[in-house]
Amino acid sequence: MPRPVINYEKLGKYDEVLEICPTQVFEKVNGKIVVKRPQDCIGCRACEANAPEGAITVVDN
Numbered sequence: 001m002p003r004p005v006i007n008y009e010k011l012g013k014y015d016e017v018l019e020i021c022p023t024q025v026f027e028k029v030n031g032k033i034v035v036k037r038p039q040d041c042i043g044c045r046a047c048e049a050n051a052p053e054g055a056i057t058v059v060d061n
């Protein structure tokens, strides 16, 4: 099952991923982007491609 992993040091203030993810896997909780619904990830990698380099990695396990 694919799921995104966030590297917060590289993510910075980037939060456009909230709109980019087609299945709303991410949510902002107390000002912080979190992987709220990993089970809904379809592995499209749009988050990884659009985030700052290395900020989001989609893993498959």
Ligand code: SF4
Pocket: 002, 003, 004, 020, 021, 022, 023, 024, 025, 026, 040, 041, 042, 043, 044, 045, 046, 047, 048, 058
């Ligand atoms: S890979 Fe696609 S579906 Fe999965 S979290 Fe990233 S943008 Fe969302």
